[in-house]
Amino acid sequence: MNASTHDRRWLWWGCLFVALLTIAAHWPGLYGQFVDWDDGSHITKNPAILAFTPHNLWLMFTEPTAKLYIPLTFFSFAVDYQVWGRDPFGYHFTNLVLHLANTVLVLMLVYRIVDRRDASANPLAASQKRPANLAAPVAVLTAAFFGVHPLRVESVAWATERKDVLFAFFYLLALLAYLRWVDEGKRSAWWACFLLFTASILSKSTAVTFPIVLLLLDMFLFQRRALREKIPFFIVCLILGAATVVAQGSGKEETVVSTGLIPLWGRVGLVGYCALFYVRKFCWPFHLSAVYPTFDEMGWGPMTAVAWAIGFVLVTTIVVLLRRRAPILLPSWLWFLITLSPTIGLVPVGIHVVADRFSYLPFLGLALPVSFGLAAGAGALARRGPAVGLACGIGVLAVVLGLAVLCGQRTQVWRSTETLFQNALVENPNCLPALVNLTEWYSSQKRFDEAIAHGRRAVELAPTGLLGRKNLAYALIHSGRPREAIGVLRPAIEHDVDDADVWRAVGECFMKENEWKNAKAALQGALRHSGADKQAIDALLATVQEHLDQGAGAP
Numbered sequence: 021m022n023a024s025t026h027d028r029r030w031l032w033w034g035c036l037f038v039a040l041l042t043i044a045a046h047w048p049g050l051y052g053q054f055v056d057w058d059d060g061s062h063i064t065k066n067p068a069i070l071a072f073t074p075h076n077l078w079l080m081f082t083e084p085t086a087k088l089y090i091p092l093t094f095f096s097f098a099v100d101y102q103v104w105g106r107d108p109f110g111y112h113f114t115n116l117v118l119h120l121a122n123t124v125l126v127l128m129l130v131y132r133i134v135d136r137r138d139a140s141a142n143p144l145a146a147s148q149k150r151p152a153n154l155a156a157p158v159a160v161l162t163a164a165f166f167g168v169h170p171l172r173v174e175s176v177a178w179a180t181e182r183k184d185v186l187f188a189f190f191y192l193l194a195l196l197a198y199l200r201w202v203d204e205g206k207r208s209a210w211w212a213c214f215l216l217f218t219a220s221i222l223s224k225s226t227a228v229t230f231p232i233v234l235l236l237l238d239m240f241l242f243q244r245r246a247l248r249e250k251i252p253f254f255i256v257c258l259i260l261g262a263a264t265v266v267a268q269g270s271g272k273e274e275t276v277v278s279t280g281l282i283p284l285w286g287r288v289g290l291v292g293y294c295a296l297f298y299v300r301k302f303c304w305p306f307h308l309s310a311v312y313p314t315f316d317e318m319g320w321g322p323m324t325a326v327a328w329a330i331g332f333v334l335v336t337t338i339v340v341l342l343r344r345r346a347p348i349l350l351p352s353w354l355w356f357l358i359t360l361s362p363t364i365g366l367v368p369v370g371i372h373v374v375a376d377r378f379s380y381l382p383f384l385g386l387a388l389p390v391s392f393g394l395a396a397g398a399g400a401l402a403r404r405g406p407a408v409g410l411a412c413g414i415g416v417l418a419v420v421l422g423l424a425v426l427c428g429q430r431t432q433v434w435r436s437t438e439t440l441f442q443n444a445l446v447e448n449p450n451c452l453p454a455l456v457n458l459t460e461w462y463s464s465q466k467r468f469d470e471a472i473a474h475g476r477r478a479v480e481l482a483p484t485g486l487l488g489r490k491n492l493a494y495a496l497i498h499s500g501r502p503r504e505a506i507g508v509l510r511p512a513i514e515h516d517v518d519d520a521d522v523w524r525a526v527g528e529c530f531m532k533e534n535e536w537k538n539a540k541a542a543l544q545g546a547l548r549h550s551g552a553d554k555q556a557i558d559a560l561l562a563t564v565q566e567h568l569d570q571g572a573g574a575p
Contacts, residue, residue, distance in 0.1 A: 034160030042167035049177035084267030127163035177434035190220035289325025290365025292332030356385025468499035502529035520552035
């Protein structure tokens with residue numbers, strides 16, 4: 021059997037094993053529900069996905085939804101809706117299919133990269149000690165890590181994160197097309213690469229890193245300079261990047277956190293913290309959470325930020341110093357940093373400093389050198405005897421199977437809103453988003469005692485947080501305790517909060533307490549603020565006025 025045949029067998033059997041293991045690890049996620057965390061704005065309450073009408077298609081491509089410009093992602097949700105309606109199984113199934121496809125594409129991409137034997141063109145081959153058939157096991161092992169590592173669960177089990185698996189699908193296909201363009205020089209391959217990249221960035225804006233990754237491949241894999249052919253890619257990045265900034269900056273709440281909330285010294289430190297956070301979670305995938313502590317909750321001072329920045333510099337320095345002994349480290353580390361750069365901390369997204377989903381593509385920069393080291397080490401030890409080789413193989417297999425088990429367990433966390441946010445509270449009892457969301461969810465399930473308990477805790481943690489107060493007040497109202505609800509909302513009213521729903525809720529509570537003058541004042545306040553449903557409030561005011569007139573006419 022020649023080396024080529026051996027590699028093909030490795031790839032076929034390895035691909036089959038990785039595919040089956042990935043399906044098994046993520047299978048429980050198919051039976052999860054939609055969660056009350058963006059699934060509403062993206063899917064269940066998104067009118068643009070209900071039908072393939074010209075108007076809806078226009079909305080997808082011209083009007084940001086949920087402060088995001090991801091038209092192809094919403095198009096894919098529309099396809100799912102035509103097939104599955106609002107059955108969450110179908111949306112989770114599509115996510116799993118895309119993740120499975122991405123896992124296979126990772127296998128193909130890594131094999132193509134590592135298999136380049138010419139040391140003059142590929143520093144990965146510079147080590148003369150590399151076994152001739154290392155490409156296939158490295159590709160299989162990297163794909164296995166990518167497929168079943170617990171960090172992947174958030175991107176697959178959360179229906180909203182279709183954008184992760186979809187943008188990565190086009191991104192990886194575009195990279196394979198680029199390899200073909202460089203190897204064969206066919207213009208059709210360049211166009212395929214460009215169109216697939218455009219599809220990727222229309223699925224999620226973090227694909228803006230793609231042309232930089234192409235330059236990385238040119239430098240370390242092909243040793244070529246071809247900046248001019250990348251210009252169209254950079255132009256698309258500028259156009260769609262600007263569209264994303266406009267989308268995220270619209271509305272009352274900013275998706276991109278301002279420098280007033282996180283100081284510059286904090287952002288510099290976050291670069292180190294974010295990068296090393298994912299390295300740690302890759303090596304030790306425990307205590308994962310849907311919501312990690314915010315910058316404020318981390319309680320940093322300037323010296324903490326400096327320490328994380330120094331740690332990051334030290335790790336990067338070590339990688340650079342090892343570039344000759346372990347040539348795979350530097351390009352892998354640069355891939356990790358480049359693909360992570362949109363969410364690495366300089367521009368924190370919303371409340372999230374870190375999130376499992378942010379590591380979806382950057383993960384390859386960690387998995388590849390680890391897989392390379394394991395495969396090379398196992399191969400070297402195997403030459404000492406069959407028993408040693410078998411033991412090494414069993415050890416590596418045990419690691420992969422262990423990750424698959426952890427992945428399946430993590431998938432169970434995403435079964436429902438309750439399991440998701442209760443897990444977040446286990447990891448951080450002061451997780452405010454979990455408390456706020458559970459308050460609303462328990463109210464919707466008419467479990468008012470639990471809703472009120474979580475709502476009170478949310479208000480204790482964030483007394484000035486309007487959403488926490490609103491959710492607690494609604495739970496109290498629905499449980500028949502309007503007087504307590506008035507007390508919860510009173511601080512917001514005293515600060516003349518610009519939220520008509522709050523004023524209306526207070527007015528309705530006063531109506532239930534037969535305090536008609538106070539009800540009239542609150543409802544009139546609702547009309548003065550944004551978001552007021554004038555017709556409904558006028559009807560309530562008419563009822564209030566009727567009672568006031570009756571009271572005035574009484575003897």
